[in-house]
Amino acid sequence: xxxxxxxxxxxxxxxxxxxxxxxxxxxxxxxxxxxxxxxxxxxxxxxxxxxxxxxxxxxxxxxxxxxxxxxxxxxxxxxxxxxxxxxxxxxxxxxxxxxxxxxxxxxxxxx
Amino acid sequence: xxxxxxxxxxxxxxxxxxxxxxxxxxxxxxxxxxxxxxxxxxxxxxxxxxxxxxxxxxxxxxxxxxxxxxxxxxxxxxxxxxxxxxxxxxxxxxxxxxxxxxxxxxxxxxxxxxxx
Numbered sequence: 001x002x003x004x005x006x007x008x009x010x011x012x013x014x015x016x017x018x019x020x021x022x023x024x025x026x027x028x029x030x031x032x033x034x035x036x037x038x039x040x041x042x043x044x045x046x047x048x049x050x051x052x053x054x055x056x057x058x059x060x061x062x063x064x065x066x067x068x069x070x071x072x073x074x075x076x077x078x079x080x081x082x083x084x085x086x087x088x089x090x091x092x093x094x095x096x097x098x099x100x101x102x103x104x105x106x107x108x109x110x111x
Numbered sequence: 112x113x114x115x116x117x118x119x120x121x122x123x124x125x126x127x128x129x130x131x132x133x134x135x136x137x138x139x140x141x142x143x144x145x146x147x148x149x150x151x152x153x154x155x156x157x158x159x160x161x162x163x164x165x166x167x168x169x170x171x172x173x174x175x176x177x178x179x180x181x182x183x184x185x186x187x188x189x190x191x192x193x194x195x196x197x198x199x200x201x202x203x204x205x206x207x208x209x210x211x212x213x214x215x216x217x218x219x220x221x222x223x224x225x226x227x
Binding site for chain 1: 142213
């Protein structure tokens with residue numbers, strides 16, 4: 001079983017719609033959770049971090065964490081073509097540098 | 112300069128060559144990392160340095176040799192690589208290597224390596 005699983009996509013959404021990305025993880029003791037965005041040909045960039053159950057909003061992005069169900073999601077509201085990228089879910093299972101990454105979900109926002 | 116810078120951005124080498132990747136961070140962070148990114152695969156952690164001390168060598172073959180002369184600089188020395196080592200090599204830094212914020216990584220632009 002993979003430690004962190006994401007649907008590879010591609011996830012295609014129309015401009016202005018909500019893009020919903022999901023991520024599940026295997027270690028119930030995981031402590032911190034991150035979403036990175038990676039544009040084609042570029043390096044990953046941290047866009048959200050979440051540490052406790054519930055929702056965390058930052059601009060058009062909302063991260064949702066449910067530790068009991070072992071999933072974390074990312075919502076992108078009012079999707080823009082500039083949101084077209086691969087989104088990587090990362091989970092910190094030991095409270096240190098050992099991040100486990102998912103393989104990423106590719107999002108395409110069509111104008 | 113700001114952030115994390117890597118050189119070279121692209122590198123083509125034969126299997127008998129020796130080359131080095133360089134990374135420099137200007138963020139005052141205490142931890143630096145080497146990651147490998149291959150197509151359609153999750154990021155793989157290779158090495159971790161905290162305050163210039165190596166704290167992780169994630170079963171990486173000895174043909175990859177890291178060096179961290181100070182908290183701002185990180186090198187990855189490459190020798191007798193294999194074609195399957197072709198990938199994007201990413202350097203990253205974080206404030207610390209422990210604690211919840213250890214996962215808040217700042218990546219360089221990467222070095223695209225092709226081994227012929």
